[in-house]
Amino acid sequence: MTEFLSALVSQPFLQMSLLAGLLASLGCGVIGTFVVVKRITFLAGGIAHSVLAGMGAAVYFGFDPLLGALIAAIVSALLIGWIRLNWKTQEDTLIGAIWAMGMAVGLLFIAQTPGYTSSLTSYLFGNILLVPEQDVWFMGILDLVLLLIVGLFYRQFLAVIFDEEFARLRGVPVSFFYLLLLCLIAVTVVLLIHVVGLILVIALLTLPAAIAGHYVHSLGWMMLIATVLGSSFTIGGLAISYSPDLPAGPTIILLAGSAYVISAIFSHYRLKRRARQSLSMPS
Amino acid sequence: MIELQNVSFSYGLVPVLQQINFSVEEGEFLGIVGPNAGGKSTLLKLILGLIKPQTGTVSVLGKKPTQQRTQIGYVPQYPGFARDFPITVEQAVLLGRLGSGRQFGRYNAADYQAVQDALNELEAQDLAQRPISALSGGQLQRILLARALVSEPKILILDEPTANIDMRIESDIFDHLRELNKRLTILVVSHDIAFISDYVSRVACLNRTLVCHTTDALDGHLIQHLYGEPVRRVAHVH
Numbered sequence: 437m438t439e440f441l442s443a444l445v446s447q448p449f450l451q452m453s454l455l456a457g458l459l460a461s462l463g464c465g466v467i468g469t470f471v472v473v474k475r476i477t478f479l480a481g482g483i484a485h486s487v488l489a490g491m492g493a494a495v496y497f498g499f500d501p502l503l504g505a506l507i508a509a510i511v512s513a514l515l516i517g518w519i520r521l522n523w524k525t526q527e528d529t530l531i532g533a534i535w536a537m538g539m540a541v542g543l544l545f546i547a548q549t550p551g552y553t554s555s556l557t558s559y560l561f562g563n564i565l566l567v568p569e570q571d572v573w574f575m576g577i578l579d580l581v582l583l584l585i586v587g588l589f590y591r592q593f594l595a596v597i598f599d600e601e602f603a604r605l606r607g608v609p610v611s612f613f614y615l616l617l618l619c620l621i622a623v624t625v626v627l628l629i630h631v632v633g634l635i636l637v638i639a640l641l642t643l644p645a646a647i648a649g650h651y652v653h654s655l656g657w658m659m660l661i662a663t664v665l666g667s668s669f670t671i672g673g674l675a676i677s678y679s680p681d682l683p684a685g686p687t688i689i690l691l692a693g694s695a696y697v698i699s700a701i702f703s704h705y706r707l708k709r710r711a712r713q714s715l716s717m718p719s
Numbered sequence: 720m721i722e723l724q725n726v727s728f729s730y731g732l733v734p735v736l737q738q739i740n741f742s743v744e745e746g747e748f749l750g751i752v753g754p755n756a757g758g759k760s761t762l763l764k765l766i767l768g769l770i771k772p773q774t775g776t777v778s779v780l781g782k783k784p785t786q787q788r789t790q791i792g793y794v795p796q797y798p799g800f801a802r803d804f805p806i807t808v809e810q811a812v813l814l815g816r817l818g819s820g821r822q823f824g825r826y827n828a829a830d831y832q833a834v835q836d837a838l839n840e841l842e843a844q845d846l847a848q849r850p851i852s853a854l855s856g857g858q859l860q861r862i863l864l865a866r867a868l869v870s871e872p873k874i875l876i877l878d879e880p881t882a883n884i885d886m887r888i889e890s891d892i893f894d895h896l897r898e899l900n901k902r903l904t905i906l907v908v909s910h911d912i913a914f915i916s917d918y919v920s921r922v923a924c925l926n927r928t929l930v931c932h933t934t935d936a937l938d939g940h941l942i943q944h945l946y947g948e949p950v951r952r953v954a955h956v957h
Contacts, residue, residue, distance in 0.1 A: 473805065588824065589823070591813075591814070591826070592817070594806075595814045599799040599814070601769070601795070602793070602815075602866070603814070603817070604769070605788050605791070605793050606789070606815065606818035607818035652805065653805045653806070653850035654806065654807060
């Protein structure tokens with residue numbers, strides 16, 4: 437741990453990693469809360485995994501993989517959203533198909549790119565220690581866009597997430613905001629790629645918000661706590677993995693996963709105890 | 720206020736409503752009754768503009784239903800949200816203000832005032848800061864009603880508002896509706912014809928694919944025809 441702290445002071449690359457982790461945590465705290473409460477983890481998973489198609493294409497054609505990821509994420513978000521809105525009967529099968537086909541396309545592109553196969557694992561599992569400075573800037577801009585859109589349309593998002601039919605009756609363009617929400621999820625997925633890689637994105641997107649949901653009863657608090665938790669997991673995972681030279685992504689995920697399991701058990705028993713107490717109290 | 724002309728609707732091959740003509744006048748308290756699966760909820764969805772009839776026209780305040788949604792307050796049979804959604808009563812009711820007032824950013828003082836007034840009117844002001852997961856069935860029903868009222872609608876539409884709560888709270892809710900009827904036109908769907916006959920000013924019967932009469936002349940004989948039992952006799956006194 438002390439090695440990590442002294443390295444953090446002396447090594448600019450580690451500071452970049454930390455900054456990237458914090459920027460990603462902000463996105464996943466805010467959007468992850470929407471995903472958890474709306475129960476669309478599967479949709480988010482579909483978006484996350486089909487992103488590989490865009491990254492593969494970017495590598496093959498020689499442009500920035502993060503830009504490729506963003507484009508692919510938005511396209512698959514719109515496609516998945518369109519399926520969800522118009523094709524409900526086969527929704528899960530179709531999303532599963534997009535999920536797998538996106539990955540397949542990405543793998544084919546990467547296989548056809550000479551000399552690039554080594555970078556595959558860093559897309560799949562992340563490599564937070566090697567985040568280029570320009571990508572950190574890019575992540576910062578994505579965070580800003582995300583917060584701006586959520587800030588402006590918070591009520592509409594809440595309405596759509598809470599009760600779609602009622603939102604429609606109040607004149608909220610539900611389909612538009614639903615698709616916009618999926619696009620924001622797409623942006624968040626891109627934010628998380630460097631940190632944990634796209635295979636593990638779903639965990640960091642949903643676990644901090646799910647833990648927060650055990651304890652608070654408003655979306656705002658969930659977002660705040662999820663952001664703080666996400667940051668802690670990222671920094672903690674980074675610190676734990678640094679000295680023994682473990683991959684940071686899986687360490688972060690295991691940390692988040694363990695915290696989630698402990699929290700789930702704790703809140704389960706807390707609920708039971710409260711139920712008992714409410715019975716023993718004179719009403 | 721509401722007018723349906725020759726309206727027919729079917730889900731797939733199953734006709735749910737056939738050739739429906741009826742209108743609702745201002746200030747009415749109209750009950751729509753009929754057996755389960757008689758098309759009552761479908762009729763409401765047509766009036767709300769959530770679905771379109773295959774034939775015929777629906778108009779609300781002289782326009783298409785989709786253009787008049789802000790004039791209608793709607794209380795669904797089942798809440799369209801998860802009961803464990805992390806939201807307070809106040810925030811949930813505030814969502815009823817969407818569509819009236821400004822669209823960007825935060826709620827303003829008028830929005831909060833409207834919520835306060837609606838909760839006061841329904842004697843639910845104490846519940847404002849509670850999470851909705853902590854509400855009983857009867858309390859939830861009042862909150863749904865409050866959410867429908869905060870947009871200051873001209874018409875109130877309720878789908879089985881008391882299907883899941885006990886008798887005492889049921890009459891409580893209907894007492895509130897009677898009070899609201901002084902300023903609102905109310906349309907309420909129920910399968911419990913006996914109960915609502917104490918409150919409504921007119922009853923329309925809907926059964927399966929066919930519409931029973933919806934005229935002012937509707938009386939016990941028609942309902943008797945529909946249900947096969949004399950209904951006036953069932954109209955109970957507590």
